[in-house]
Amino acid sequence: MKKFSFYIAFLCGLFLFLGMGLVQAYEPNVSTNAAIAPNSTLVTSDPATIQPLVEPTIDQALDQAGGNAESLVNSKPFAIAASDDSSEDADEASDLPDLQPFDKVIKKTQKISGLFTLYRNKETGKLYAEIKPGQLNQNFLATMTLESGIGESGLYSGLPTGDFLFQFRRVNQNIHFVVPNTYFRTRAGDPLQRSLDRSFSDSVLASLPIKSIHPKRKTVLVDLGPLLLNDFASLSPVVSWMLESPYSIDSNKSYFGPAKAFPFNVEIESVYGFSGGGGEGAPSYINALPDSRALTLRVHYSFSELPKNNPYRPRIADDRVGYFITAYQDFSDDNRREPFVRYINRWDLQKQDPDAALSPPKQPIVFWIENTVPLEYREAVQEGVLMWNRAFEKIGFLNAIEVKQMPDNATWDPADIRYNTIRWFNSFDSAFAMGPSRVNPLTGEILDADIIVDGNFIRYLKQGFQALVSQSQPSGQPSGPATAKNLCALGGVQPRYLRAMQSDSAIAQPAIPPAVARIVQQTHEQDACYGMELAHQFAAGHLSLSLLQNAMPSGAEMQKYIHQFMRELIAHEVGHTLGLRHNFHGSTMVPPQDLNNTKLTQSQGLVASVMDYNAANLAPQGGKQGDYFTEVVGPYDEWAIEYGYKPIIATVPQAEIRGLQAIAQRAPQAHLAYATDEDVIAGLDPEVNAFDLSGDVLLYSQWQMDNAREMWKRLDKRYPVAGESYSEVRDVFDTIFFYYLGYALNANNFIGGQSLSRYHGGDAAGRLPLEPIPVEKQRQALALVQKYVFNEESFQFSPQLLNKLAPSRWNHWGTNVPVFNLDYPIHDRVLFLQSIVLRDLLSADRLSRLQDTELKTEAGKALTLPELFDTIQTSIWQGVVRPSDQPMKFSSLNRALQREHLNLLTAMVLRKREAPEDARTLAWYELRQLHGSLSDTLRKQGRKLDTYTKAHLEETRDRIAKTLEAQLQTN
Incomplete structure (x- = not known):
């Protein structure tokens, strides 16, 4: 199994994103800015003069202002001075005996003037950078x-x-390439800064020998090869882990690609040639490579100056509103309630006319649609970007975001930090989208953003569903979208069936190398990834249109579905680039009966937030179909943009606090609930x-489970169409299968579940942050599981359909033709689904929560552990626990589920499975009761039972x- 799944954190899980930030103080791998507009002049300032603000609490700020909030506007801000620990002054002009004359070193080179002047020797491949004295320590x-x-396998263009x-x-005769430590700060001029310098280390990533010093300019010349051609991006361990085989950079195959310099940025491309692919356990081949012994990767490096003389003011974060965070520890005041200072990540958006109710921004956020995006999707992409202008208009910005088309003959590179782009790429084994952005780790200002979209989202619709179904899978488990190593899954939100399996320790997470873990963390910190499960949802929706609405592949309804899907996908990723984290509470805004009322949904939205992973809106059987995906951003989106971008008159972050708190205190209002990745993972x-x-x-x-069952029925009657392979039927069957499983698992979360809010004290009278789900709702969920999962009638398929499920017989690169088990293993498939739901239902976490809930709920209003155990046993062993006068007969599906239930209870009793002690006792009790019922049944009906059942x-x-x-086995 390729390690690709665990990497869309390079995705999604390499890189993540799988919104928590590189810790929180330093999220470099996430956002970039259109603030530096192409063909325009950027006014900048000395980066060393940027004074990151260390804000006190609101109480402290008011105390310093004498209790007068207005005085805060004129209060002196806290700041941190840039540290300088170099061992020599930057302007030192001492001659070093081993240095060659400047002119001799740059002889036969092409001069490229810019932020750092580059000298390129096309004969030797050398690339030199000239660093000015004033650029040292900046x-x-x-x-x-x-x-x-x-x-x-996670190695995708644009990541x-x-x-x-x-x-x-x-340092002496070398130039150190240093990442300064921005996690710990204090006031500018505070003596404590000396202590911080000794207590916490910077990171020196490379030491470059000085090649020459210009005799007049006193500039320093260094060779960039040792920095940018020696795996500076740490790709070797990533490539080796992802491809499950040792690879290393071959210096003879590596070289510099295009190199460009501009007044405020330098753009350099390194081309890395990798050799390897051998060794014990190495795969026979990599599907996407013509020869697995070698591959080439290009990495684009942007080195840019931070904005100078910038009036940008950091904005303090609030945990009720979902933004990515830039955080650091403030050592300037021991009386702070907590050590962390947190800024939201956002663009520097200012009105041209601050007094106007509606004004264009001084500098809009500009997105360029890359010329790789197919023509037929550019309109949807543009609409998805511009959807956000509605939110900005409500806080006084006209056309805050603009969209431009990259010309076919453009000479600039989409990875150039001066451009925000929406890029299209193609892969062999994935489907994902990302919206990462790059920020100033001192202030949280977003400086650049580049969205990438995998064309497989659409290809899966137009070329069938085979790509969603892996041809190799663990024994007894069905193939499906998003295997255990989906990098989006690594970065955070996983497919629901995988989360259930992993919570039960059914899948062991492999050890991740530090280089991979770093990229995975970056993805996770940004929540910036749509993964394979979205492609699966999208494909299942397409199937629903085809099977339930008779929509033609090229018909108007199908085109509407694709257009709306692409528009919301882009809007979601643009939201990330605006600084917003996921909000997985956003999909619960509209009552079920109003989902297809377009008059309502097209005005207020189908969901509260496009930052959720919203399911396709598929009407129930016999119902009218409305929009499949939302037409507008929702009320939560507008509220979040108000918090992050509403102009507030103040000179320091502290003075904004009152206004920001007034916005955040609206959190209890309908449709403003916020919950993000870590809340989903908690379940x-x-x-x-x-x-x-x-x-x-x-x-x-x-x-949706009823829709799935109806799709199975119509699949039996309508597939395959003339000329199509029967393997199509198998792939479609499995697509519906995983759709069914995903919605079955939704019910489990109600059992032992609690509503969790982020309200602060005083926000909502009579509401507590944790509120157990009403027992009636839990029982309703348990009944749903009994009917749709434990009841064998839910999985009654005609013999004709099951005998249509033939595997693909193509045998060439990119395929994995099965040799064994060519027929469809229906028992294994159904047991897999039932087992995942049952194991999740009896997981240690859920049982512990149920036990705790009995103390958090009034007597008689909690779903107790005895009720859960008894309900499950009665449902699965119905004929034994509650026998009838008629001889019982268990089908093969019943017997398999009963064995699985027996295995789980036995494992609890024998302490081979994690469980609360009361749950072990109840498992023992249920087994004892079942033993008695089995003895009674065999005594009364033994001679009447068929051989299987007896x-x-x-x-x-x-x-x-x-x-x-x-x-008993002791731990």
Whole structure:
């Protein structure tokens, strides 16, 4: 199994994004800015003079202002001075005996003037950089982008691989490339700064020998080869891990690509040739490579000056509103309530006319649609970007965001930090989109953004569903979208069935090399990734249109579906580039009965936020179909933009606090609830999910499971069409299968679930941050699981359909033709689904929460552990626990589920499975009760039972007896 799944954090899980920031103080790998407009003059300032503000709490700020909030506007801000730990002065002109004359070193080179003047020798391949004395010990921004990939296993074109603040520091005869430590700060001029300098280290990433010093300019000349051709981006361990084979950079195959210099930035491309692909356990080949022994990757480096003389003011974060964070620890005041200072990441957006109710910005946020985007999707892409202008208009900005088309003959590179782009790429084995941005780690100001979209989202619709279904899978498990190593999954939100499996320790996470972990963390910190599960949802929606609405592939309804999907996908990623994190509470705004009322949804939105992973809106059987995806950004989106971008008259962040708190205190209002990646992963709140919809998640889930069952029926009658392969039927069957499983798991979250809010004290009278789900709702969810998962009638397929499920017989590169189990393993498939739901239902976390809930709820109003255990056992062993007069007969599907239930209870009793002690006792009790019921059944009906059933019951009784008599294993 390729390690690609774990990397869309290079994705999505390499890089993430799988919104938590490189820690929080330093999120270099995330946002970039259109603030530096092409063909325009950028007014900048000395980076060293940028004074990151260290704000006190609101109480402290008011105390300093004498209790007068207005005085805060004129209060002196806190600041931090740039540290200078170089061992020599930058303007030192001492002659170094081993240096060659400047003119001799640059002889036969091409001079490229800019921020750093470059000298390129085309004969030797050398690339030199000339650094001015005043540029030493100053802050610059470095960004790295994987400009070309291999289209497989997480190595995809356009992925950000890191960005950070750096300095050139002279140490003796070398120039150190240093990443300064921005995590710990104090007031400018505070003596404590000396202590911080000794307590915390900067990171010296490279030491470059000085080649020459100009005799007049006193500039320093260094060779960039040792820095940018020696795996500066740490790709070797990433490539080796992703491709499951050792690879290393071959210096003979590596060289500099295009190099350009501009007044405020330098753009350099490194071409890395990798050799390897051998060794024990190495794959026979990489599908996307013509020869797995070698590959080439191009990395684009941007070195840019930070904005100078910039009036940008950092804005303090609030955990009720979902923004990416730039955070640091403030050592200037020991009386602070907590050490962290947190700024939101946002663009520097200012009105041209501050007094006008509606004014264009001084400098709009400009996105360029890359010339690689197919013509038929450019309109949807543009609409998705411009959807956000509605939110900005409500706070006084006219046309805050603009969209331009990159010309076909453009000479600039989309990775150039001066351009914000929407890029299209293609891959062999994935489907994802990302909206990373790069920020100033001192202030949180977004400086650049580049959205990337995998063309496979659309290809899966137009070329079938084979790409969604892996041809190799673990024994007994069905193939499906997003295997255990989907990098989006690594970065945070995983497919629901994988989260259930991993919570049960069914899948062991492989050890991740530090270089991969760094990129994965970056992705996770940015929540910036749509992964394979979105492609699966999209494909399932397409199937629904085809099977349930008879929509033609090229018909108007299908084109509407694709257009709306692409528009919301782009709007979601643009939201990330504006600084917004995921909001997985956004999909629960509209009541189920109003989902298809376009008069309502097209005015207020289908969802509260496009920052959710919103499911396609598919009407229930017999219902009218409305919009599939939202037409407008929702009320949460508008509220979040107000918090981040509303102009507030103040000179320092502290003076903004009153206005910001007034905005954030509206959190309890309808449709402003916020919950992000870590809330989904916790699985506590049943209304916080990826790919759910409506204000009644249980009802919508039931609708979609009914739709899935109807799709299976029509698949039997209508597929394959003349001329198509029967393997298409198998692929479609599995696509519906995973759609069904995803919605079945939604019900589990209600059992032992709690509503979790981010309200602060005083925000909502009578509301608490944690509120157990009403017991009636939990019982409703349990009944849904019994009907749609544990009842074998939900999986009754005609023999004709099952015998259509033939595998593909193509055998060439890029395929994995099965040799064994050519027929469809229907028992394994159904048991896989039931097992995932049952194991999740009896997970240690859920059982512990149920036990705790009994103390957090009034007597008689909690779903207790005995009720859960008894309900499950009664449902699965119905004929034994509650026998009828008629001889019982268990089908093969019943027997398989009963064995799985027996295995789980046995594992609890024998301490081979994590569980609260009361749950172990109840498992013992249920087994004892079941043993008695089995004995009674065999005594009364033994002669009437068919052989299958009798053997099954006797074997079960025997296993239970041995379990109850077994010696306990201690941990």
